[in-house]
Amino acid sequence: MCEKCYKVGSLQPSSLHHLASEVHVDSTVSEQSPHRHHWIGLGLAIAGAILFSTKAIVAKLIYRYPVDAVTLIAFRMMFSLPIFAAIAWWQSRKNLALSSSDRWRILFLGLVGYYLSSFLDFLGLQYISAGLERLILFLTPSFVLFIHAVWFKRPIRKAQWISLLVAYLGIVLVFMHDLSFNGKQVVLGAGLVLGSAIAYATYLIQSGEMVARLGSLRLVSYAMCISSVACIGQFLILRPIETFQQPLPVLGLSVINAIFCTVFPVFLTMFAVKRVGAAVASQAGMIGPVSTLALGTIFLQEQVSSWQMMGAGLVIAGMYLLGRK
DSSP, rough: OOOHHHHHOOHHHHHHHHHHHHHHHHHHHHHHHHHHHHHHHHHHHHHHHHHHHHHHHHHHHTTTSSSHHHHHHHHHHHHHHHEEEHHHHHHHHHHHOOOHHHHHHHHHHHIIIIIIHHHHHHHHHHTSHHHHHHHHHTHHHHHHHHHHHHHHHOOOOHHHHHHHHHHHHHHHHHHHHHHHHTTHHHHHHHHHHEEEEEHHHHHHHHHHHHHHHHHHHHHHHHHHHHHHHEEEEEEEEHSSSGGGOHHHHHHHHHHHHHHIIIIIIHHHHHHHHHOOOOOHHHHHTTTHHHHHHHHHHHHHHOOOHHHHHHHHHHHHHHHHHHHHO
């Protein structure tokens, strides 16, 4: 008989009762721990989605001053660059050097996935409401599906077509509502944000294998550094140096845009995916369009009609069905 079996066999009834109580407590703790772990991850995902959605609200507030998209995105990346650069340096110290092919791919991802996507997004926000912008960006998974179907010849199933039809019907409702108020500007803004979503969908497809191999923290920090340099370089080429002199509210909002709407959401979402997985984290992100509509009403006095609410509901439902399938 082993030593542990002998000790259990020699215990008195009172000792056995005490041991059973300890085992029950341990099992309860072990059952509660994953539950708590899940809720923390879900909370991180929701917080990341809300903060990331706030980007549109902050941008619209900055546009109340004489600031264009080139200046806005340059200040955003200028204030976030030191943080991403520090993380990139730390990752380079603890990992092997990148191969030449990986460097070129990260350069492409940084320019397309973050620079081009962000620039088109902020450019479009000059012409459309924050709510419509968020709903168009929320269609990114559908663009990933379309690119896979065209480029990789993967068929789209009937259930996926139904979910896409529901989501795009919602976009049409919101688009037609905004079109009745702002006309051609809505068409231009929606087109620019649509380009932003397609660019980011391309980034997601191209980065899939590299995330698994290099790690999300390393890949994101490298790509964001490249994007930051591109945005700041564009500003220095296209705008006079005097443009750096901005009112204090613009600088304050730019810091909020950089830290709370860029850096924090990236890491909150990353930590959430690690705890609850990408599927749950993406479903928690569905609160993004709703929070944008609510924040737009509070801070921008954007009126939310029943048509917009109905459209937002259809978009969220469609993307939820697509995610489940």
